[in-house]
Amino acid sequence: MDRDAVTRLIRRIGMPVLAVVLALGIGGGLVATLGHSPLTAASTVIDAGFSCGAEYCNLGGTLALAGPIILCALGAVVSLRSGLFSIGQEGQYALGGLAAAVAGSALSLPGGLHPVVALGAAVLVGAAWGAIPALLKVFLGVNELIITIVLNAMAGLLLDFLVNHPLRAEASTVGYTRPVDASARLPVFDPSTKFGLGFVIAVLACAAVWFFLSRTTTGYEQRMSGEATAFARYSGMSSTASVLRAGLIGGALAGLGGGVQVLGTNYRVIEGFADGTGFTGLTAAILGGTTALGAGLAGVLYAGITVGAVNGLQIVLGVPREIGSTTLALMIVLVALQAPLLARFEAAINRRRAGGRRGDPPDDPGSPLTTARETAEAAP
Numbered sequence: 001m002d003r004d005a006v007t008r009l010i011r012r013i014g015m016p017v018l019a020v021v022l023a024l025g026i027g028g029g030l031v032a033t034l035g036h037s038p039l040t041a042a043s044t045v046i047d048a049g050f051s052c053g054a055e056y057c058n059l060g061g062t063l064a065l066a067g068p069i070i071l072c073a074l075g076a077v078v079s080l081r082s083g084l085f086s087i088g089q090e091g092q093y094a095l096g097g098l099a100a101a102v103a104g105s106a107l108s109l110p111g112g113l114h115p116v117v118a119l120g121a122a123v124l125v126g127a128a129w130g131a132i133p134a135l136l137k138v139f140l141g142v143n144e145l146i147i148t149i150v151l152n153a154m155a156g157l158l159l160d161f162l163v164n165h166p167l168r169a170e171a172s173t174v175g176y177t178r179p180v181d182a183s184a185r186l187p188v189f190d191p192s193t194k195f196g197l198g199f200v201i202a203v204l205a206c207a208a209v210w211f212f213l214s215r216t217t218t219g220y221e222q223r224m225s226g227e228a229t230a231f232a233r234y235s236g237m238s239s240t241a242s243v244l245r246a247g248l249i250g251g252a253l254a255g256l257g258g259g260v261q262v263l264g265t266n267y268r269v270i271e272g273f274a275d276g277t278g279f280t281g282l283t284a285a286i287l288g289g290t291t292a293l294g295a296g297l298a299g300v301l302y303a304g305i306t307v308g309a310v311n312g313l314q315i316v317l318g319v320p321r322e323i324g325s326t327t328l329a330l331m332i333v334l335v336a337l338q339a340p341l342l343a344r345f346e347a348a349i350n351r352r353r354a355g356g357r358r359g360d361p362p363d364d365p366g367s368p369l370t371t372a373r374e375t376a377e378a379a380p
Helices: 003-033 038-050 058-081 089-106 114-140 144-164 197-215 217-227 229-234 239-266 277-287 292-317 322-356 368-378
Strands: 188-190
Touching: 003 038, 003 277, 003 292, 003 322, 038 058, 038 292, 058 089, 058 114, 058 197, 058 217, 058 239, 058 277, 058 292, 089 114, 089 144, 089 239, 089 277, 114 144, 114 239, 197 217, 197 239, 197 292, 217 229, 217 239, 229 239, 239 277, 277 292, 277 322, 292 322
Parallel strands: none
Antiparallel strands: none
């Protein structure tokens, strides 16, 4: 492995790991201010989020929660790596779940075919919703950040309207759809935690996204369109096609996450189904270095800390679960800070060296500092 590859690996994996460790340390400090031992709190979170006993498997609950988060994270990875800075995973997830609920309750199909059709409906609706910001960016020059924020709000309002009126199952204080048929439900390995085929689908999606981005010509064009726009343009790659593909694929993955949540856990869509899972997936993608493997690991970590904060910190120790959310937010902040801080640190070292030894030759192009600086400048 050459020096550039090692540096890139450190930036992709080592820095996020350091951010996680620092955030956990700060979270432990917050717990200490409440009179509890940070080590006791950490062991409680780990036990509540990642342990598995004879009577109840906490890890199963974590993996069941992680499936939709990972799929939304993969949608964000494809979009961000392709130069489409979309944060519309929340709306795609919500409408994809609603489509799966409608297909799962309105259609009468055999057991082996019904979940496939319902998930297909979720994928199609998510892809259609994800294509909207891509089309507006390519043909009208609309800023995708703004339009995806608006589309998220529109998707939430549309879902609540449909759940409360045309698709409402019965009169109640909260609107919800009819439950999906048993033939449309995904197989569950552990009924107590709802851990089942949904997580397996998320793992397979991680492998598929990794293969697409790393081992296919189209995936290479996607990455170059986002990471080296000028190179892609002068090489004859179509940035328009890359952006449109990113919108479709990213939306399809997030919509699939909504379908997995409905068919594998909820079995219906209730008012307020857009609960922030799409945004959690986006932050998991950032924490994972916008890689498929990193997004999968970050999704499991997010789910485990969330479950551990509720069942461990809040129930067992009486510590507010918001400390868990604060720790997760700190991870994102530290990951976001690492690239600019590293670039500034290296620039300061180079200026200091140049000022102290004006007669010295310029930096060696293969030196670690030069390589790290070039990698930081080229990183998305």
